[in-house]
Amino acid sequence: MRTVILASLRTHTRRYGAALLAIVVGSAFIVVTAALSSAVRDGLTAGIGEPYAGADAVLDRPSSGDAARLLAAAPGDDADAWLVGWTMQQVAREGKVIDSSTDIAQVPDRPAHRWQDLLDGRFPGAPGEALVDTNAAKAKQLALGDRLRIGTGSSALEVTVVGIADSPSNHAVASVYLLWSDLSRWADSLYVGSLAWSGGGYDAARSAIRTVVPDAEPTTVPAFLQELQREVNNGVDIIQVVVLLFGAIALVVAVLVINNTFTILFAQRSRDFALLRCVGATRSQVLRSVRLESVALGVLAAIIGVLSGLGAGYGLVALVRAQWPGARLGHADVAPAWLAGSAAVAVGVTLVAAWLPTRRAVRISPLAALRPDDSTQARTRTGRIRIAFGAVMLVAGVLGLVAAVATANVGALAVGGATVFLGVLLFGPILVPALIRATGPLTRRLLGPAGRLAAGNAVRNPRRTAATVASLLIGVTLTTAVLTGMASSRSAVSAEMDEQYSIDLTVTAQGPLPADAVDRLAAVDGVAAAVPVPGAVATIDDLAPLPLLPASADGDATVLHGALPTPGPRQVLVPWDLLGDGLEVGDVVPVTVGDRTRELRVAGGEGWGEAALVRRTTLDALAPAAAVHAVWLRAAGDADPEDLAGSVEAIAAPVDAGVENGLAKRSYVDLQLDVLTGGVVGLLAIAVLIALVGIGNTLGLSVLERGREHALLRALGLTRRQVRRMLATEAVLLSLVATVLGTALGVVFAWTAVRALVQPAIDGAGLVLPWGQLGLVVTIAALAGLVAAVVPSRRASRIAPAAGLSLD
């Protein structure tokens, strides 16, 4: 039998091409994922201990107040303390905002503890000096000597860039580093990841820390680093699992493609098998030979897949490292276990996909070889069991989805969705031909006889058609579900953001604004509306003086996206980042303007700039002659958040007014959703790609099978172009049916997901259909169908009428 296996592999290799490609892509994806995640892990953990060199103890995530107290106490104790933490501030140069939200961190005071690697210039030695990260400097074109304005309003700080540095640790990197004396002004809004303490060994450090913060639990540096490393690894592991999930989806699609390939190939070779049986091969010999053939295919695919995966993975990492050093990718190092795993998956997937077709292949009786060839007449019937099973799955799946909506349970959603999908797949052999037949009148009108022949060809083997469609259906359903789900979440989030950041830009001053400020702000390019807000500077308990604004101003409807929170008659709303450390929600405190005082209850909020919000009547009572202390701005629809903030800052800075940029925060959330959608769709594209290879493959194999038919059609008067058009139409019909069905399913899944997951979190979230994107998916699928048909239809149209008829 060995000669038979080798000979048939030689003869049929080209026909296995597409199946091979499908497995190769799937297994290469696994290796690439491993390479990328190892590089990310390496990048994230490299130099992770550097910022803590010289420390005796580390305090994990102290509150910003505790951190500030510890930093203040350390010098007195003859110790040193420094922190790894960040505050996000706007950075401007020469009146132009270069980044509305930049991470600012600390450069330790003592030279021995400065963990940053200085590349150029010197470390900051005095207040007003800044160290800038080299990648940030490249991205924003910062140079030594540049003057930067960090933050806005009364807390804004002017600094000079005196040094450029790189970070040895991806974990502690920031764009700008300041001395604590400068950084401490934003202590309220500081996020502290960890605080390092040096002086006298661990026990001394521990007791010194606990004197300042009694309930603190500092750890030794090695213990802290071990925990940190574990957290980073967990994070990478989670991402890796999510990415591999997409790999699994791609492999499921590959299974369908390979299964279809084997089914078609074995149907075409049934006479060969029968002949083998006639000349004395036993059933198990034939079975073994075809199984070995699939193993050989799987092994070949595994080798190519692993090698191309290694090439692509290492190449990609090298490319990213060379082109985007700021991405801080480390070195790729794929463990042998990954290579073995990927290869095993490739072989396993091939075997699973070939199992049923091989069993069917050997069931052929030896007599079949002696009968005239009627393999193309094969009409498979859809089994009753299959339909019954499909119906049960559909019903069970729908019940699961209903349960998911009712209980907001992710597990029920996933299981229900998968079950419905399987039900639809089982119904495929009935559903898909019915849908294709429904397009019959249209294709016939558009394309004449070639169109009708195409529709006929597409439905003649319902199982094959259904399997081909199924492979594309998976990718399209998931893609449209993600697109629709994202569009729905986005509209829900954006409604939420309208409430949270209801004002695009606020300009808030610690004193009355000049009379022309409103007009000048209204005239800024990109400002659609500007509303002056009256107010007065108030003292709330022992906070620094803060402008007190009314929750409603005349004409504020022209600037507000959503309603501002409404304070009660005896309430004052204080920005969240001023609360804590002494002033808590629910406290009743004196609020004083000049010589008038009211006792008001404190509540938290944000979205109106650095000011406290009270009722209009409260303000009138406290400050009868309120002057304009703030201007609220509405941006034009196409305004760039950073350019606009720059222009507004140019007017606000000279009068010491702070600018809060709600627009930038909203566009940041938008960007994140865009990146998420793009990433998911990009990962799904691999499954769609494999499915399209599958469509081309099915068509190509059908063309081989229908050689005589095409020859007959050519003899009877079908022109070459009509043959090509017929096959292209068949491919487009298959991909369109898959896309339309997939889109319908995807929208239904998205709807249930929105009902089950988004609605409980965000009130009033509804289904939003991204018509443009869905239209794009359908168009791309139709075009891809055309592309998939190019090679097969060229081959088919090249057949000479006489040559085809004498084939036997």
Next chain:
Amino acid sequence: MTSLTSPQPPAPTVALAASARGLMKSFGRDDTLVHALRGVDLDLPAGRFTAIMGPSGSGKSTLMHCLAGLDQPTAGGVTVAGQALEGMDDDTLTRFRRDHVGFVFQAFNLLPMLSAAQNIWLPTELAGRDRERSLRERFDGIVETLGLTERLTHRPAELSGGQQQRVAIARALLSAPAIVFADEPTGNLDSSSSAEVLSLLRQSVRELGQTVVMVTHETEAATYADDVIVLADGRITERRQAAA
């Protein structure tokens, strides 16, 4: 499509459906060169039933393919319905076939996914003539003559071999082509079905005035023909008129 008046042959006394002059056809090259036709001169008069006979490999199928415009001869010329086939490009040749030539093959005659009626209409549909009233009447007549009225909605898989060949004959006759080529039309049939198919072919010549050229290796089949041409090793070795 302009009708060309062929200049070469002297005005024939009988109208010719097709003719060939110096027809040569070889396959392969160098070592594997095979000469299927080595110079064939042939006139096929209109309105007659001609059988081309010969053993396997005698070149009879190649001759038919060249005469029908399914294959290009290596040398020599073919004229069908007064038009020279050489020099026609693939599209022109395809259109010429669907307008002037009908085919009945040995096997694999019908498209499996189309019904009998759809198969019969296919060539005229491809030519965009399926809505012509005269064709509709001719269709009814042919279907009735061939006894297919009850079978029109069936697919090929649901028809017997003889019925399938009758559908193929109906398809070949529908457009009233200048010439019908039948390639071993009885090759796959039992003797009674064979007799039926051959009678129908002869009937179409006698009653509808069709020209039919049949390639066969069965002597029995050739007895239905008016003229018999015998081929061996790519040359015509015998021409005879069967029982008048």
